Amino acid sequence: MGDKNKVLARWRTSLTRGIGHDSWGQLVEAVDEYQMLSKQLLRESSFNATLFNDNQKKTLSKVAACLALRSKALQSPHDTDGFTLEELKKVDSALETLLSGAQTEFPVAVPAEAALFRPTTQTGNFELDLDGDEIDDDQENEESGTNTAVVTSPGIKPLGKLFPMIPHEKGTTNLTVRVEKIGLKSISSYLDPFITVSLKDSKGVDVTKAQETPVSTKREDPYIIFGVDVHMQRPIEKMPKGTAIFFEFKHFKVKKRTISTKCFAFMEMDELKPGPVVIELYEKPTDFKRKKLSLLTTKPLYLHLYLQLLTD
Incomplete structure (x- = not known):
């Protein structure tokens, strides 16, 4: 429990720091902080990670999705439908109550396609599905092996x-x-x-x-x-x-x-x-x-x- 508390405290500090940058209009610093934290959460949401249980990993993957969506919004200022700072501020409560389970519902609406935490049929691994995190205007052949x-x-x-x-x-x-x-x-x-x-x-x-x-x-x-x-x-x-x-x-x-x-x-x-x-x-x-x-x-x-x- 002690290790989990330390990790969560570090993550919440990082989130607060990113929100601070965001609030002051320091967009580059905010994006860097959000992306760094998102990757840490994704790492602990992976199938091989053992610190958190599956339900907690689902929550972490959603927080990571919110961070990615806010990063994307900051880098696309003309997108009026982007994830807002006020929405992201509410996400801290999901980290605060992660271990206690006191919060039964995620505090903000995350698009279903942006946070799907599920086992893959072939490997048994869990993956975070972030459709819209990137734009690919060509049809991809991801199984070619060379690419x-x-x-x-x-x-x-x-x-x-x-x-x-x-x-x-x-x-x-x-x-x-x-x-x-x-x-x-x-x-x-x-x-x-x-x-x-x-x-x-x-x-x-x-x-x-x-x-x-x-x-x-x-x-x-x-x-x-x-x-x-x-x-x-x-x-x-x-x-x-x-x-x-x-x-x-x-x-x-x-x-x-x-x-x-x-x-x-x-x-x-x-x-x-x-x-x-x-x-x-x-x-x-x-x-x-x-x-x-x-x-x-x-x-x-x-x-x-x-x-x-x-x-x-």
Whole structure:
């Protein structure tokens, strides 16, 4: 009981802090606090978590849904139907009475599709269904295997996996790609966005190990900002003929507890010139063989890069 009380006290303090930011108009700080707390609650709502019982987990998942809905409302100020601050203030009572069970009904109305805490038929795990937490304007094939990776601890941000610059060899050219930003519709809908960068030969086989940018936390409509240098792990001259650099934009999906690929872009070797580069975005699934390509959108939204070529 003591551990539960300590955890609940910490969560309520976090909620109070977020509401304080929200009340003072500090929207960025409020969203950060709400998203952090939501992920903690989701983690303790998972099937493998043992601190709380199933009924308590259901309540925690609803609180997490409310936090996600309020975060979305703050990032979409023109949405008049968003979850309000006054509604969120009432949610604290659900945490206050979680252990005693004194509150039999959840204090606010949460859309049924926004908080479904249920066991899945295949795994027996519980999942939080947050339809509307993100906007996907394409039909998804989440079971392809190449574009979705199951996240066992929901809400954990990928930390990024970048390699240092390789030693320079005489007579060769090292390539560093700075991933500047990506233009997308509804940028506030993407949770924990990052980009996987990989080198693939003409048959779609890895030339080197893939790298991942850290999660982006900066947005300037219509862009998600990265500003990250990715050092290619093989000199240009030693890349197989037909090699291309792929960039896959990925984000965390609360609904399915997966990391999903939204779109991808690529550059071929004859496009490698120093300076700024803007490349088109294509619909998933990622086609590493570059045979069937469909543009993501007709709007002028692209991946922005900056190339550095280091020679003798």
